[in-house]
Structures are given as structure tokens and as C-alpha cells.
Amino acid sequence: MKNTEIIEILDNIAVLLELKGESIFKSRAYQKAARSIEFLSEEVDKLVSEERLKEIPGVGDAIAQKLTELVSTGHLDYYEKLKAEFPPGINILMEVPGIGPRTALLLTKELGIADIDSLEKAIENGQVAELPRMGEKTAQNILRQIKAYRKKKGEQRVPVSTALTAAEILMEEMHAIAGIRHLSPAGSLRRFRDTIGDIDLIGTADNPEEAIEAFIQLPSINELQEKGPTKASVIINNGLQVDLRLLSNDAFGSALQYFTGSKQHNIELRTRAARLGLSLSEYGITDIVTGQLETYISEEAFYKRQGLEYIPPEIREGLHEIELAEQSKLPHLIELSDIKGDLHLHSDWSDGAAPLEEMIAGALEQGYEYVAVTDHSPGLGIAHGLSIDRIQQQLQLISELNRKYSDIHIFSGMEVDIRANGALDVPDEVLAKLDIVIASIHSGMNQGIDQMTKRVISAVSNPHVDILGHPTGRLLGEREAVEIDIEAVFKAALDHQTVLEINATPSRLDLKDTHIYQARQLGIKLVINTDSHHPEQFNFMRYGIGIARRGWCEARDILNTLPLAKFKASLKS
DNA sequence: GCCGTTTTCGGCCCGACTGTTTTCAGTCG
Incomplete structure (x- = not known):
């Protein structure tokens, strides 16, 4: 059984336990186990057979037993029985913002509601408003949330690049508001998750209440959801929800930390702090004995007070970052300035939007030492793939450009298509003439897992292939990743010294964070490429860096x- | 259900906002 299926079942159990009214901590235990498995670099199957399940943080006797049953029989009695206690679909109700387990259960018990359509009807005929602790206003709020939920369904999360751009525009507008001092994205956006549900902004202001009033008047803001003296929730013009929280100036460090999360990271941080006699909140750190509150303007000082190294936002996921911070053993995560070259670009020789020389100029502007020209192979007719003749011509042009530009080395290369049968689109003797070969899948994405895995491994095993491009083929919000045995691909990459790409194109971010984490643990070499089709797109590198940092990558x-010489030496050929 | 500088039981992060209540439950992050 695949890890993803196991994760889904554990998460479902957590929801069902909440519905059942079991201890929230029991539910949380299942969630924690699911998150741990998400970051696992091994299959749970394997851990079961080696009796190493309890090495997973958050897995104790009870969950280990359930995982064993699940993996060996493909079935979990406990889960099936739990599911049978509720009408199927009840967890759908909880997807509506404002409906939690208590309300969902109330609706089901009192009115027999287990889907959104019946809920809508029950609100309209007044039944919901009559329930205990409900009222007309609550009912109407739920109705409003249902409408928003339907409108947004399927496109609820946006790529991190979309959210980041929107946040930057909004923050620019906010600089005009008097008294706002610090301002930063927080939440999943700051942690750089690949997709974002809503934007969290955290700031400090001389007079938060006045600043909130000014904020909700900004041109970007379309609809007010709720507001209080220190926070506001709004919908901005592109449909995204923004939650703003403003505090007094001296609390910026603790507030930024608090609202950056993740939830799991904060729970672990607070639990640990409590053992030290400290209580953490967005306002600072309170000494439990004296009741004294200390405030922190910087996050660094906030962590330091707890005896911890500064933990970068991208790895605050409750994995084992706190333990490592305690021992000053956190990785030194890669930064944008570490990048010396980009190895995946397209010019107007294939489907790029700019002449080759303009692309080179763009790379120079980034300050790169080297760049690889990797136009498409012939099979990709739709992208004007290069014929063998044109490959020869381009090779000549590249050697001319290398003579012309002394500040940057231009590698010849190609993004060669992996055909449905696993063969490459260009003969080996031609590939041998190129410095860098990227092999990628662009068609036949719906093959079964076995065929797809064989196909990709066959390309990875080719001695001329240096890099596997956008390995899983996902397009955020548009297309799922191909079905592939990623661990088998990892093994082949390791065996054949083939590099895996972290494609930084905002809609791709492929490999994804957890795969990057696993690949890195296995010692697989990685590159971050923008796949630029225009000189401006070299700026996509920041997204690749963000996702690589989430995968715990160091330079x-x-x-x-x-640097160039060492990079050359690292190539296969 | 997990876990241990409170170690095999008794804890488990903390606060804002809303709407329903006369002091708080539910939800969210």
C-alpha cells in the first residue's frame, strides 16, 4: 500500500474521531502520525516488514498495530467500523468554513443532514436557525460560506507564486497607512508551501485599530469577512482571502513566529517551552512563575530565549527541526545567492519567446557563471523541436557565443522527450555531442504506474542523460503528477548518477518538497532550473529555492x- | 493515542472573533 493512501486513511480517522467527540488529543495523534509519514523517506510497507514502525515519530503501539493490519491486509477494521458510525459524506460538511465537528454532528443528529445540498435547504426553511446554540445570523453565515465554498471549490488553493505576488501588491498599498511599522507575510505563504489557501499578513502599528479601519478601505479589497480591533479578514480582488493581524510594535518577533506556524511546529514549541517554565503567545514569552511578560521584536531573539537556534520558516513543520535547533545542528539552507547557473532554458529555436542571445544576456544579468541551452527535441512538434540538422547549427552558434561572451560559459544541451516506450527522441550519437541532456516526459502522461516507472527508469539509465526534467509532470491546480514509483526512480538515479531536477516554474515546482527531502536523504544530486522561455523568467529561481529549502536542501x-570548473567535473560525460 | 528534564500516568499551545448567551461554546489559525 502506498504511503499516500495510508496518510489519507489516518487523516480520515482523525476527522471521524473529532466528529465522534473523542478526545481532541486522540484525533491529533492520528494527524501527527500522518504528517510524519508524509515526510518519511521510506515506504511504510518496508517499515512494517522490518518491524521498525515505532521509529516514526508519533507512532506508538496502537497506531503501529493499525498500520500493520492495514499494510498486510489492505483493510483496517477499526477504520471501517468508525466510518459505519456516520452517514457517508458527513465530513463534507466540515469543508464549509465555519462548520466544525460539533456543528456537523448537530446537523446530522438533529436534522439528518449529511450533504451540502440538504444543509442549504434546511437553512432556507428555517430548521437550522432553531437548533440549540444556532440562530438566524449563524444560519445565514453558513449559507454565505456555502456559496463561497461552491464558487471556490476546485480552485481553493493557488500556487505560492500567485499568493506571493498578490501579497506583495497588497503590502505595497499598506505602506501608505499611517502608523504601520513592520509588515510581513506569515502562515503557509511564508513557509513557502507550494500551494496557498489564504494569505496571512502580520504587522505592527502604533494604533492597530485605526490601521485596521484604513486597511479595509484599500483598493485591493473586495469584501470584508470580519474585523476586530486587531485583526481583519477580507477577500481581495483576485478572490483570495487575506487575514491581517496587527499588534503593538514591540511584539513583532513573537507575533511573526506565532502566525507563521506551522500549527504542529507551534504545538511542539509551546509544549517544550512549558517544560522550561515559559508560556508562549503572540505577545511574547511569559515566565509562568513570575507572570512577567518579555517581548521580542525579532524572531531570532524569540527562539534564542528558548535556547534554540533560529529555525527558518520553510522547515517549521514539526518534523525534527526543534530537536536539531536545540543542538545547533540545523542545516544551513540554500539561498538564492548560492546559485551559479541555470541549466534549463528555451530560446526561439524551439518554443521560447526570445532569441538565444537575449536569453544568454538574461542569464548574465542574473550574475551566473554558466547556463545551458536546452531547446526541445524533434518529437515535440508542438514546441518546434529541433531537427538533427538544426541541432548541428545551434551547436555552431553556441561555440560562437562562447567566444563572444567571456563572463559566462554556455553549455550546449537539449531537453529530449522521453517517448511512450521509454526510448529517447534523439539518437545516442547526437546526444553524445551535447554537454547537458535533460530527459523529460511531455506526453502519454496517463500510462499506468508500471509502464510509466519503466519508461522513466529507462531514460534515467541512459549514459548520456544528465538530468531528469520535472520528474513527476504535475501542473499545480491543473494536472496531477503522473503515476510513478518515485522510489524506484530515486534508486535508478542513484545507480546511474543521474541528477533530478527541481523545476522552478511557478506552476510546476516539481520535484515537490517531500520528494526533495527524500531524494536528499538518499544522497541523490539535484539541480534547480527555471525552464525559462523568456529572459524575465530567470526570476522564477526564487520559487525553486523556496521549495528546495522546504526539502531541507543545503547548497x-x-x-x-x-563554480564552473567543479560543476563541469560533476557532469556524467 | 502519544510521550517522558513532571518518565508508565496525566498531561497535551494559546488567543481572537462571532453569535449566542447572561458567562461561554464553537471555530479558526
Whole structure:
């Protein structure tokens, strides 16, 4: 059984336990186990057979037993029985914002509601408002949330790049508000998750209440959801929800930390702080004995007070970052300035939007030492893939450009298509003439897992292939990743010294964070490429860096941080 | 259900906002 299926079942159990009214901590235990498995670099199947399940943080006797049953029989009695206690679909109700387990259960018990359509009807005929602790206003709020939920369904989360751009525009507008001092994205946006549900902004102001009033008047803001003296929730023009929280100036460090999360990270941080006699909140750190509150303007000082190294936002996921921070053993995460070159670009020789020389100029502007030209192979007719003849011509042009530009080395290359049968689109003797070969899948994405895995491994095993491009083929919000045995691909990459790409194109971010984490643990070499089709797109590198940091990458894990000579030496051929 | 500088039981992060209540439950992050 795949880890993703196991994660889904554990998460479902957590929801059902909440519905059942079981201890919230029991539910949380299942969630924690699910999150741990998400970051696991091994299959749960394997851990079961080796009796190593309890090495997973958050897995104790009870969950280990359930995982064993699940993996060996494909079935979990406990889960099936739990599911049978509720009308199927009741968890759908909880997807509506404002409906939690108590309300969902109330609706089901009192009115027999287990789907959104019946809920809507029950609100309209007044039944919901009559329930205990409900009222007309609550009922109407739920109705409003249902409408928003339907409108947004399917496109609820946006790529991190979309959210980041929107947040930057909004923050620019906010600089005009008097008295706002610090301002930063927080939440999943600051942690750089690949997709974002809503934007959290955290700031400080001389007079938060006045600043909130000014904020809700800004041109970007379309609809007010709720507001109080220190916070406001709004919908901005592109449909995204923004939650703003403003505090007094001296609390910025603690507030930024608090609202950056993740939830799991904060729970672990607070539990640990309590053992030290400290209580954490957005306002600072309170000594439990004296009741004295200390405030922190910087996050660094906030962590330091707890005896911890500064933990970068991207790895605050409750994995084992706090333990490592305690021992000053956190990785030194890669930064944008570490990147020395970009190895995946397209010019107007294939489907790029700019002449080759303009792309080179763009790379120079980034300050890169080297760049690889990787137009498409012939099979990709739709992208004007290069014929063998044109490959020869381009090779000549590249050697001319190398003579012309002394500040940057231009590698010849190609993004060669992996055909449905696993063969490459260009003969080996031609590939042998190129410095860098990226192999990627662009068609036949719906093959079964076995065929797809074989196909990709066959490309990865080719001695001329240096890099596997956008390995899983996902497009955020548009197309799921192909079905592939990623661990088998990892093994092949390791065996054949093939590099895996972290594609930084905002809609791709492929490999994703957890895969990057696993690949890195296995010692697989990675590169971060923008796949630029225009000189401006070299700026996509920041997204690749963000996702690589979420995968705990240091500069040494990423080959294109190497200076030119060392990078050359690291290539296969 | 997990876990241990409170170690095999008794804890488990903390606060804002809303709407319903006369002091708080539910939800969210």
C-alpha cells in the first residue's frame, strides 16, 4: 500500500474521531502520525516488514498495530467500523468554513443532514436557525460560506507564486497607512508551501485599530469577512482571502513566529517551552512563575530565549527541526545567492519567446557563471523541436557565443522527450555531442504506474542523460503528477548518477518538497532550473529555492551552486 | 493515542472573533 493512501486513511480517522467527540488529543495523534509519514523517506510497507514502525515519530503501539493490519491486509477494521458510525459524506460538511465537528454532528443528529445540498435547504426553511446554540445570523453565515465554498471549490488553493505576488501588491498599498511599522507575510505563504489557501499578513502599528479601519478601505479589497480591533479578514480582488493581524510594535518577533506556524511546529514549541517554565503567545514569552511578560521584536531573539537556534520558516513543520535547533545542528539552507547557473532554458529555436542571445544576456544579468541551452527535441512538434540538422547549427552558434561572451560559459544541451516506450527522441550519437541532456516526459502522461516507472527508469539509465526534467509532470491546480514509483526512480538515479531536477516554474515546482527531502536523504544530486522561455523568467529561481529549502536542501545538495570548473567535473560525460 | 528534564500516568499551545448567551461554546489559525 502506498504511503499516500495510508496518510489519507489516518487523516480520515482523525476527522471521524473529532466528529465522534473523542478526545481532541486522540484525533491529533492520528494527524501527527500522518504528517510524519508524509515526510518519511521510506515506504511504510518496508517499515512494517522490518518491524521498525515505532521509529516514526508519533507512532506508538496502537497506531503501529493499525498500520500493520492495514499494510498486510489492505483493510483496517477499526477504520471501517468508525466510518459505519456516520452517514457517508458527513465530513463534507466540515469543508464549509465555519462548520466544525460539533456543528456537523448537530446537523446530522438533529436534522439528518449529511450533504451540502440538504444543509442549504434546511437553512432556507428555517430548521437550522432553531437548533440549540444556532440562530438566524449563524444560519445565514453558513449559507454565505456555502456559496463561497461552491464558487471556490476546485480552485481553493493557488500556487505560492500567485499568493506571493498578490501579497506583495497588497503590502505595497499598506505602506501608505499611517502608523504601520513592520509588515510581513506569515502562515503557509511564508513557509513557502507550494500551494496557498489564504494569505496571512502580520504587522505592527502604533494604533492597530485605526490601521485596521484604513486597511479595509484599500483598493485591493473586495469584501470584508470580519474585523476586530486587531485583526481583519477580507477577500481581495483576485478572490483570495487575506487575514491581517496587527499588534503593538514591540511584539513583532513573537507575533511573526506565532502566525507563521506551522500549527504542529507551534504545538511542539509551546509544549517544550512549558517544560522550561515559559508560556508562549503572540505577545511574547511569559515566565509562568513570575507572570512577567518579555517581548521580542525579532524572531531570532524569540527562539534564542528558548535556547534554540533560529529555525527558518520553510522547515517549521514539526518534523525534527526543534530537536536539531536545540543542538545547533540545523542545516544551513540554500539561498538564492548560492546559485551559479541555470541549466534549463528555451530560446526561439524551439518554443521560447526570445532569441538565444537575449536569453544568454538574461542569464548574465542574473550574475551566473554558466547556463545551458536546452531547446526541445524533434518529437515535440508542438514546441518546434529541433531537427538533427538544426541541432548541428545551434551547436555552431553556441561555440560562437562562447567566444563572444567571456563572463559566462554556455553549455550546449537539449531537453529530449522521453517517448511512450521509454526510448529517447534523439539518437545516442547526437546526444553524445551535447554537454547537458535533460530527459523529460511531455506526453502519454496517463500510462499506468508500471509502464510509466519503466519508461522513466529507462531514460534515467541512459549514459548520456544528465538530468531528469520535472520528474513527476504535475501542473499545480491543473494536472496531477503522473503515476510513478518515485522510489524506484530515486534508486535508478542513484545507480546511474543521474541528477533530478527541481523545476522552478511557478506552476510546476516539481520535484515537490517531500520528494526533495527524500531524494536528499538518499544522497541523490539535484539541480534547480527555471525552464525559462523568456529572459524575465530567470526570476522564477526564487520559487525553486523556496521549495528546495522546504526539502531541507543545503547548497551542497544542489549541483548548480558549484563554480564552473567543479560543476563541469560533476557532469556524467 | 502519544510521550517522558513532571518518565508508565496525566498531561497535551494559546488567543481572537462571532453569535449566542447572561458567562461561554464553537471555530479558526
